Amino acid sequence: MGGDFEDFYSNSNSTFSEYDGEESSPCNVFVPGFNSLGLLITYVIVFVFSMIGNGVVVYVVCYMKKGRASTDIYLMHLALADLIFSLTLPFWAVYKHFGWIFGNILCKLLSGFQEAAVYSGVFLLACISVDRYFAIVRATRLLSSHHLLVKVVYSVVWLVAGVLSLPVLIQRESIPDEDLGHICYENLTGESSDHWRVSLRVLRHTVGFFLPLAVMAVCYFWTVVTLFHTRNQQKHKAMRVILAVVVVFILCWLPYNITVLIDTLIRFGAIEVETCTTLYVMEVTLNVTEVLAFVHCAVNPVLYAFIGEKFRNQLLLVLYKRGLISKRIHMAYRKSSVNSTGSIRSRITSVTM
Numbered sequence: 320m321g322g323d324f325e326d327f328y329s330n331s332n333s334t335f336s337e338y339d340g341e342e343s344s345p346c347n348v349f350v351p352g353f354n355s356l357g358l359l360i361t362y363v364i365v366f367v368f369s370m371i372g373n374g375v376v377v378y379v380v381c382y383m384k385k386g387r388a389s390t391d392i393y394l395m396h397l398a399l400a401d402l403i404f405s406l407t408l409p410f411w412a413v414y415k416h417f418g419w420i421f422g423n424i425l426c427k428l429l430s431g432f433q434e435a436a437v438y439s440g441v442f443l444l445a446c447i448s449v450d451r452y453f454a455i456v457r458a459t460r461l462l463s464s465h466h467l468l469v470k471v472v473y474s475v476v477w478l479v480a481g482v483l484s485l486p487v488l489i490q491r492e493s494i495p496d497e498d499l500g501h502i503c504y505e506n507l508t509g510e511s512s513d514h515w516r517v518s519l520r521v522l523r524h525t526v527g528f529f530l531p532l533a534v535m536a537v538c539y540f541w542t543v544v545t546l547f548h549t550r551n552q553q554k555h556k557a558m559r560v561i562l563a564v565v566v567v568f569i570l571c572w573l574p575y576n577i578t579v580l581i582d583t584l585i586r587f588g589a590i591e592v593e594t595c596t597t598l599y600v601m602e603v604t605l606n607v608t609e610v611l612a613f614v615h616c617a618v619n620p621v622l623y624a625f626i627g628e629k630f631r632n633q634l635l636l637v638l639y640k641r642g643l644i645s646k647r648i649h650m651a652y653r654k655s656s657v658n659s660t661g662s663i664r665s666r667i668t669s670v671t672m
Contacts (some may be wrong), residue, residue, distance in 0.1 A: 369405035
């Protein structure tokens with residue numbers, strides 16, 4: 320998934336090899352609006368908000384040395400994945416505008432980091448769905464309370480994400496380009512190069528998105544069905560942020576994955592395109608969904624702040640103990656929260672709820 324971004328940077332500034340059925344000439348699919356200084360600024364703004372928001376999430380969860388639920392730990396690692404992803408944004412923003420000017424080593428490292436961050440993020444969301452399934456549907460705290468098991472799970476997630484990012488890290492290089500000067504792209508030659516790129520995209524789509532999405536769909540279907548038949552309001556509140564996070568993830572990443580899948584089929588001949596207009600529309604769609612996917616890394620902290628009452632309480636506690644807000648403000652918000660929710664010490668919920 321993540322590595323495809325750089326593919327589009329190089330491709331969107333050149334021509335497709337497919338021909339227009341009427342003119343038999345290469346199609347120019349240059350999208351000027353998506354190579355402007357405005358887009359560079361947009362990515363930098365997303366980077367700033369993502370770094371601040373996800374940094375706060377990591378700090379707040381780390382501050383909770385006691386009472387951290389397994390979901391808290393997974394969400395903290397999800398914030399770490401978003402931090403890693405957002406660290407690459409300024410480089411891709413400059414790349415979009417000026418071409419790749421950062422050399423071969425950074426091309427490899429940043430591509431690998433981005434790939435690992437995207438894989439780990441979707442895997443962690445799948446882990447959260449399984450965790451909530453066992454906690455609510457199966458009414459067991461086996462996964463919710465066994466922190467050693469949680470450590471093993473998120474360690475395996477990061478390990479697998481790192482392994483899956485290795486092909487991109489190894490193959491991607493800074494390559495001279497007529498239009499951009501240099502591009503950060505897989506340096507593949509020979510007849511097998513197209514098959515390699517197709518295989519890599521299929522891997523990203525299946526293992527890196529659709530399979531985890533299927534796990535989430537099954538787990539949350541049964542979780543929602545169970546909650547629908549219970550009147551336990553605490554459990555209902557325990558799912559609000561999690562479901563919001565998953566829905567926003569799907570809204571941001573599903574359009575991009577579907578568009579890349581169609582683009583893959585077009586580029587490698589599975590779908591025939593007869594006009595340059597169709598190719599241009601496809602390129603515009605790629606750029607739009609790409610921006611939407613980038614923005615996702617800054618969204619989760621906003622969800623925690625606006626929907627997660629316990630996260631707000633914990634954040635206010637941290638700000639109070641650091642002397643950034645007064646005791647009166649902290650106690651006023653805390654009193655209001657306790658009165659509106661009743662007991663907020665349920666083990667089924669987490670700080671982000």
